[in-house]
Amino acid sequence: MKVWLGLAAMLLLAMVVAACAGNQWATPADLLRAVDGDQALRSRLLLDWRLPRVVAAAFVGALLGLGGTIYQGVFRTPLAEPYLLGSAGGAALGATVALLVPLAMPQSWLLPLLAFAGAWGATMLVIGISRVAGAVDAAGLLLAGVAVAAILGALRSFLMLALSDETVSLQVVLSWVLGGVQTPTWRGVALLVLITLACLALAHTLARRLDVLGLGETMAVAFGLDVPRFVMLAVLAGSVIVAAAVAFGGLVAFVGLASPHVARWLVGPLHRPLLPASALVGAIVVVLADAIARSALPPAEIPLGLVTAVAGGPFFILLLARRLRAS
Amino acid sequence: MLLWTARILRAHQARWKRAVHLSMTLIALAGTSSAQPITVQDAFDRSVSLPAPPQRIIPIFASNVEIVASLGLADRIVGIESYTRYPPEVLDRPLVGGRLGFSVDAVVGLQPDLVVVTPSRQAANQLIDPMERIGVPIMVLLQRSVPEILDNIRLMGRVAGVPERGEAVAARFQGRLDEVKRKVEGQSAPSAIMITGRLGNGLMLVAREGTYTGDAMILAGARFALQGTRTLAQVSPEAILNADPDVLLWAGSDRDLKQLIAQPGWADMRAVKSRRAHAVSRVELLIPGPRTIDGIEHLAAIFHP
Amino acid sequence: MSALSAENLQVARGKSTLLRQISLKFNATESVAIIGPNGAGKSTLLKALAGTIAPTEGQVRLGRRNLAELPAAERAQSIGFLPQHFEPHWDLGVAELLEIGAARSHGLAPAALEKTMAAFELGGLERRRWSTLSGGERARVLLAMVLVVDPPVLLADEPAASLDIRHRLDLLRALADRGRKRLSVVVVHDLDLAFSFYDRVVLLAKGELIADEPAARLLDDPRLDDTFGVRFERLRTGEGWHLRACR
Numbered sequence: 001m002k003v004w005l006g007l008a009a010m011l012l013l014a015m016v017v018a019a020c021a022g023n024q025w026a027t028p029a030d031l032l033r034a035v036d037g038d039q040a041l042r043s044r045l046l047l048d049w050r051l052p053r054v055v056a057a058a059f060v061g062a063l064l065g066l067g068g069t070i071y072q073g074v075f076r077t078p079l080a081e082p083y084l085l086g087s088a089g090g091a092a093l094g095a096t097v098a099l100l101v102p103l104a105m106p107q108s109w110l111l112p113l114l115a116f117a118g119a120w121g122a123t124m125l126v127i128g129i130s131r132v133a134g135a136v137d138a139a140g141l142l143l144a145g146v147a148v149a150a151i152l153g154a155l156r157s158f159l160m161l162a163l164s165d166e167t168v169s170l171q172v173v174l175s176w177v178l179g180g181v182q183t184p185t186w187r188g189v190a191l192l193v194l195i196t197l198a199c200l201a202l203a204h205t206l207a208r209r210l211d212v213l214g215l216g217e218t219m220a221v222a223f224g225l226d227v228p229r230f231v232m233l234a235v236l237a238g239s240v241i242v243a244a245a246v247a248f249g250g251l252v253a254f255v256g257l258a259s260p261h262v263a264r265w266l267v268g269p270l271h272r273p274l275l276p277a278s279a280l281v282g283a284i285v286v287v288l289a290d291a292i293a294r295s296a297l298p299p300a301e302i303p304l305g306l307v308t309a310v311a312g313g314p315f316f317i318l319l320l321a322r323r324l325r326a327s
Numbered sequence: 328m329l330l331w332t333a334r335i336l337r338a339h340q341a342r343w344k345r346a347v348h349l350s351m352t353l354i355a356l357a358g359t360s361s362a363q364p365i366t367v368q369d370a371f372d373r374s375v376s377l378p379a380p381p382q383r384i385i386p387i388f389a390s391n392v393e394i395v396a397s398l399g400l401a402d403r404i405v406g407i408e409s410y411t412r413y414p415p416e417v418l419d420r421p422l423v424g425g426r427l428g429f430s431v432d433a434v435v436g437l438q439p440d441l442v443v444v445t446p447s448r449q450a451a452n453q454l455i456d457p458m459e460r461i462g463v464p465i466m467v468l469l470q471r472s473v474p475e476i477l478d479n480i481r482l483m484g485r486v487a488g489v490p491e492r493g494e495a496v497a498a499r500f501q502g503r504l505d506e507v508k509r510k511v512e513g514q515s516a517p518s519a520i521m522i523t524g525r526l527g528n529g530l531m532l533v534a535r536e537g538t539y540t541g542d543a544m545i546l547a548g549a550r551f552a553l554q555g556t557r558t559l560a561q562v563s564p565e566a567i568l569n570a571d572p573d574v575l576l577w578a579g580s581d582r583d584l585k586q587l588i589a590q591p592g593w594a595d596m597r598a599v600k601s602r603r604a605h606a607v608s609r610v611e612l613l614i615p616g617p618r619t620i621d622g623i624e625h626l627a628a629i630f631h632p
Numbered sequence: 633m634s635a636l637s638a639e640n641l642q643v644a645r646g647k648s649t650l651l652r653q654i655s656l657k658f659n660a661t662e663s664v665a666i667i668g669p670n671g672a673g674k675s676t677l678l679k680a681l682a683g684t685i686a687p688t689e690g691q692v693r694l695g696r697r698n699l700a701e702l703p704a705a706e707r708a709q710s711i712g713f714l715p716q717h718f719e720p721h722w723d724l725g726v727a728e729l730l731e732i733g734a735a736r737s738h739g740l741a742p743a744a745l746e747k748t749m750a751a752f753e754l755g756g757l758e759r760r761r762w763s764t765l766s767g768g769e770r771a772r773v774l775l776a777m778v779l780v781v782d783p784p785v786l787l788a789d790e791p792a793a794s795l796d797i798r799h800r801l802d803l804l805r806a807l808a809d810r811g812r813k814r815l816s817v818v819v820v821h822d823l824d825l826a827f828s829f830y831d832r833v834v835l836l837a838k839g840e841l842i843a844d845e846p847a848a849r850l851l852d853d854p855r856l857d858d859t860f861g862v863r864f865e866r867l868r869t870g871e872g873w874h875l876r877a878c879r
Binding site: 024 | 422427428429430431432433435436438448452453457460461462463561
């Protein structure tokens with residue numbers, strides 16, 4: 001119980017700090033004034049630009065934490081992370097098309113839509129390939145994922161070369177690929193919140209079966225789990241969750257990999273508490289990383305994915321050290 | 328006789344100068360005293376509205392800064408970014424962005440009443456949406472041709488509340504362009520290639536048709552040696568060697584040009600052997616602003632000495 | 633009607649036949665030891681009986697019903713399966729493992745968990761993690777996990793030799809004792825313990841059923857010697873039997 005309160009409090013604190021952070025730091029008093037309806041330029045900046053971004057960052061982080069936990073549970077490897085089955089490549093391809101090909105729809109809708117479709121489509125492709133190859137188990141999916149990611153990456157590079165010109169530069173695509181929360185409108189935030197709650201509910205239904213799967217395949221079957229079917233279901237669910245995260249936040253590295261581990265240290269490996277804990281941890285990480293991204297190098301903004309990747313390295317080393325010490 | 332003419336001209340000069348000063352002052356006063364709302368359409372067909380002529384302008388990118396400065400409004404510029412190097416009087420203004428992108432926070436912190444961007448790098452992506460949401464007027468300019476650069480000057484004049492000045496400056500530049508046209512018309516246009524950059528893998532960037540730099544070359548009286556450069560900006564050095572243009576231009580330093588043409592194959596090009604390989608100014612030809620006119624004049628001198 | 637039966641069971645993988653024409657019937661309460669030399673197909677038989685692998689021909693029946701047509705959840709509640717190797721992927725705690733085991737049943741009494749923990753002497757171990765448990769403790773936890781829902785059938789593959797002698801003894805005895813109230817079918821490697829503790833012994837070799845007799849009768853059967861390729865000296869001891877192998 002204490003752990004949950006602690007996590008919730010940390011998230012709230014992180015969000016307040018993040019809302020204050022930026023090129024020019026605001027105070028909590030400024031925040032209150034902005035929420036109150038003050039019309040000054042500064043308050044409008046906080047209310048219409050910074051706050052929706054901080055809230056969106058939290059939910060993107062939650063989705064990444066959820067997706068990462070599901071993938072780690074399905075593939076039973078601590079190195080599993082949300083972008084495993086080609087979803088990163090697919091999302092990047094979709095985003096590249098949205099950013100470089102002039103299409104009729106406004107980009108604020110097109111970008112998340114195509115990123116989502118790309119992530120989802122790529123995972124479908126991976127599942128299809130492994131089905132055709134007759135290897136619909138964890139190893140087969142992983143291999144197909146590697147192949148699909150390579151193909152999609154090449155397609156994306158080609159599009160980038162062929163479609164960029166003076167009006168749209170490659171930097172636009174690059175900055176999306178490096179990850180960053182696209183500030184949604186408050187309506188977009190509401191949509192994101194709904195999506196996240198739905199994903200939490202979906203993940204909850206998988207929790208018990210993920211526990212059983214973690215016992216090993218023979219035991220899982222003996223415990224009544226239809227392993228191939230459940231792996232497929234869990235992969236699909238995980239992919240939807242990751243695709244949603246990518247649609248709103250670009251390719252943010254390491255959060256999906258690290259949050260489940262941190263959450264496991266805090267609440268243990270049973271998935272019923274682990275999934276929401278991982279979501280909370282992911283939210284805290286992304287909110288803080290976003291705050292750093294916005295305030296570390298004024299007046300520039302570091303892409304969010306870079307901040308999380310730079311933090312990821314030391315985290316990996318820590319993880320490795322712990323494992324070595326344990327064995 | 329000559330001395331007497333010179334004295335009269337000088338006297339007239341002084342009077343002309345005074346007259347110009349007076350009219351400029353009147354125009355300036357007229358500009359600042361009118362508090363009428365202004366509405367224009369920008370290059371993305373967006374309607375940009377201001378309640379009054381803007382006093383705190385943030386032009387993103389050197390081209391837009393130079394356009395604002397050419398209208399005599401440099402003192403209204405309150406923020407620039409790290410790509411801007413000219414004119415010197417604005418270089419002390421606070422920076423709102425640069426290589427790593429542009430900061431909404433920094434822009435808003437300067438309390439601007441107009442932001443001007445070109446959709447290069449990430450400027451449009453990172454700034455249009457937030458400015459619209461926060462309620463800061465933002466105008467997008469494109470520069471696909473030299474006439475469009477002049478239109479941008481006129482547009483900037485209109486949006487800044489000094490339409491006549493915009494017209495005047497554009498007209499002056501147009502006059503210089505007409506002068507160049509007179510000079511090169513009727514002469515046969517030499518084939519030319521302008522190399523604007525070099526990529527790590529050996530490919531080269533060249534000035535292309537459909538861009539203001541390419542347009543500048545045409546206006547200065549040349550024709551493109553390379554066809555089909557509309558789609559991909561990168562060309563292989565072989566394509567350039569094969570095209571063997573009459574004139575080879577390098578947008579950069581003389582030293583880099585000498586290094587390039589010393590390479591095997593390059594030294595045998597017609598343009599190199601006949602000493603028609605020249606280094607040209609990057610700031611004149613790669614910033615779509617007032618100095619492009621200077622660039623065109625210099626190019627014309629190279630193409631038609 | 634038997635509690636569990638195999639009818640003409642055949643299991644092949646690729647070109648090799650692992651089990652050939654096995655037919656067996658088990659009662660609702662008895663303790664059965666399955667013995668045989670390496671490669672006899674003991675584990676394969678157990679897995680087929682548990683429904684974790686599908687037979688190529690023939691079928692397994694739970695009561696009257698075909699095991700293959702039983703919904704997985706019901707199968708999980710009715711048949712407890714103890715694998716030869718068990719290594720949970722995540723470092724779960726003892727209480728957590730029992731919880732997962734108990735989740736197989738929907739109508740479990742809340743006290744069942746505590747009762748099971750007491751029955752297997754897991755009292756002080758609730759918070760301990762799997763990786764910190766000794767071999768004997770692990771065996772008990774695994775057993776508790778499988779038996780917490782009290783399945784009518786228990787199929788156990790004797791854990792590989794990671795247990796020391798005392799724990800192996802206790803485990804096999806406990807599995808046999810279960811046969812008094814439920815069905816307990818155990819693959820046993822230690823012939824002494826098979827004949828000492830179990831009512832009935834099934835002998836397999838090279839995928840075929842060699843003998844299926846009450847323990848006392850099979851003890852003296854020469855088929856035992858032939859199958860293992862040795863001559864056994866049968867020695868009666870105070871607690872049971874000792875079979876001494878000679879060439």
